[in-house]
Amino acid sequence: MSNLLKVSAKVALVQVASGASKPKNLANARNKVLEAASNGAQIIVLPECFNSPYGCDYFPEYAETLLPSPPTKEQSPSFHALSAMAIESKAYLIGGSIPELDTKTKKYYNTSLTFSPKGRLLATHRKVHLFDIDIPGKITFRESDVLSPGNQITIIDMPPYGKVAVAICYDIRFPELAMIAARRGCFALFYPGAFNTTTGPLHWKLQGQARAVDNQVYVALCSPARDMSATYHAWGHSLVCDPMAEVLVEAEEKETIVYAELTGEKIEETRKAIPLYGQRRFDVYPDVSAGRASYDDEVDKILV
Structure with missing residues (x-):
């Protein structure tokens, strides 16, 4: 038996596209989460900004209030939808991310919520590293124009499996966060993310493999599906890397669910070798x- 991953876990990455209608986005996510659960998934992951379009222009419009917790259904329909999905699926649910407004500070965050199979909120991760890039002739994006950064590493206990870490998209480019989580006993690192069609083909898979090979843990990246009619074109290609950095499964760009079986034996075997x-x-x-x-x-x- 592994000290990190005590029993094997089947993971599902739910790659969905998000349109302008939040209720439709939540309903679509629910259908896909229940489909994943019906196929035996025990840990289910949604993508970054699964309940809204991705972009600085959209964050304030779609933002929900999460504090004090639990929020009312009016304050955060997504919080209650995710809790209900976790209960229905009887699975751990890493709810991608949603735009959040802290009404006390008037600050916006890109926030991931993780729920237990009983629908209890286990952890809240606010994106630590904001996506501010400028690739001449390709893409310029500045999350910091609207969003504020979080200030914590998020490690979650998921009995009977063990500990996992959750971070969001651009967080994956900072290996220190992954190193700390792995050295504190996590068997997997989960990154809901929305790389684009410029950075995706360059670094999406590479970053997943890099975090896996550096830390000898599983790494899962869950992207939105690509929608070329949207203002932001997600790369897609949700994937899972094993502790030897082998890509176990990789989606294409359309809506889909991909699955992988995580075992403690693979972690032990890798670290022994x-x-x-x-x-x-x-x-x-x-x-x-x-x-x-x-x-x-x-x-x-x-x-x-």
């Missing part, structure tokens, strides 16, 4: 998973 966890040199470089004070102490020791 390539024993990175016993070979790290924290006398040469600091452990980013240590607390801030410990990290500073380690840096000082190395620099002396």
Whole structure:
């Protein structure tokens, strides 16, 4: 039996397109989540901004209030829809992400909600790294024009399986977040994300494989389906990488559900064959998973 993933888990990535109607988006997500559950999925993942179009112009219009928790149905129809989906599916549900408005601070966030099979909110992750890029002649996008960043790493306990981490899209480009989660005992890293048709073919699969090979854990990326009539063209290609960075399953660009079986044996086998966890040199470089004070102490020791 693995210390990280105690029993095998079947994961489903639900790749859906989101239109202008929030009720239709929620209904479509529900249908696909229940389909995934009927096929035996125990952990089900939705994509980034599954309840709304993706884009800075849309965040304020579609934003929902989540605090204080639980919100009313009027404040957050998506919160209650996700909770109900988790109960109906009897699965852990990583609810992609939704635009959030904090009414106290008047700030907007890109926020992921994870629910237990009993419909209980387990974790809230606000996107930590905002998607601000400028590739000349290709794409310019600035989430920070509207959104504020979150400030925490989100690790979730999912009995009887173990711990997982959830982050959103651009968060995957920052390996420190993944390293910390993996070293704190996560068997998988889940990234609801909406890479586009410029960055997707360049880095989507590469980033998933990189986080997997660096940390010897499973990595799952769940994208919206591509809609060429939308203002933002998602790459699609939701995928799961195993701890050896092999791509176990990959979608195309249309609406679909892809599945993968995660086993603790694969993690153990990988770490035994390539024993990175016993070979790290924290006398040469600091452990980013240590607390801030410990990290500073380690840096000082190395620099002396």
